[in-house]
Amino acid sequence: MQYNQLEAAGERRLCVSDGTTTYDLTSADDSLRSFGDLARAAGLTRSTVDDLADALIEDADTLSLEEVDRDVTVPVDAAEVWAAGVTYRISEEAREEESSKPDIYLDVYDADRPEIFFKATPSRTVGPGEAVGIRADSEWDTPEPELGVVLYRGEPVGYTIGNDVSSRSIEGRNPLYLPQAKVYDRCCALGPCVVSSQSIDDPHDLDMEMTIHREGEVVYTGETNTGEMVRSCEELVSYFTRHNAVPELAVVLTGTSLVPDSPFDLQVDDRVEISIEDIGTLANPVTQV
Incomplete structure (x- = not known):
């Protein structure tokens, strides 16, 4: 449902x-x-x-x-949204490309412990049709389409679509700038709905697609499958919840599955559409914050 x-x-x-x-x-x-x-x-x-x-x-x-x-508005009022990094090979390659210290990402993809980081609060999260933000002090920005696991008291109850909008230029200058590259006004979109866990046969076999429109033209389109993810949803949730007082409602985004080739840069008034099989399409315009 x-x-x-x-x-x-x-x-x-x-x-x-x-x-x-x-x-x-x-x-x-x-x-x-x-x-x-x-x-x-x-x-x-x-x-x-x-x-x-x-x-x-x-x-x-x-x-x-x-x-x-x-x-329609944001489908779940998650007190916290967290995200995983470098769970797809394309994400590892993008991190290394943008960074002035690429060696720091070499072992993350194959490491025992995944990268899990804080992403957004309700005030920083938008729903379907609302504008996602790009920072005014950033020179290189991209949307990041992700499958989101919806948790109630740390247990999965459904799935949604997430857009982990990020500043690649800020993160690329120094990995310690990751929080500024990831956490800011309108940095995260969720939607269009929550699909119950019982309605998804296998979250690790869902087709995904992202299309970016600019001035009536398609400037990017790409597709993949969650089967390309090197980690399972269960593993990512486990690392999020262990030794952590998690809120009643939370969302864990499972990693960036598609990255536009450089020098693509997200612009004001672009429209980002992210589709995941059995969930729907999350569409958001872009504004500057």
Whole structure:
């Protein structure tokens, strides 16, 4: 099942789609206004989010696709978004290319311990159709399409799409600048929905595609499969949660799967579209922050 959070006139609602019909779960239970509310209720009843949604559907109003597209917002209010680095070979090559100290990345791809870093808070995260940001003090910026694992109390409950927008010029000057290259206003996009874990047969075999539009033209397109990821979602989640007081809701982005060839540089008013099989398409314009 696919879950969307909607917002209109300052009011949040939660809806679910079974592939043919979209249901307003808030109309069936006014206490369910976010994906977090549903995950929390499922946890209390020791059921899955899909089981709980199924029980509510017969009492829920239906919604049109037009209503969902009009009011859709970020699909999960994750208190923290974290991300993994160098989980695809292309990411290792890009890190080495941009860096003035490329040797630091040589052992990350094959190391026992993955790279896990903090990415965003809710105030820095945008949803479908909202503008992602590029820093005004950066000379080289790229979007980074990633599969996101949605966690409730450290346990996977679904998947979404993430855009880990990054400054390659700032990170390239010195690896210690990674937080500034990664964490800033509008640095992360999530969406368009959360697909439950039960609805994804294998998160390590999903086709992915990214297209970037500029002034009516396609300036980049690329595709891959999550099977190219050298680490599993379970491994990345394990390293995120170990010895760490994780928040109730979190998202772990699993690594950059596609990187435009240099000297590609993301520009204001570009439009980035990231598609992942069985999840959908996350589309965002670009602005400067």
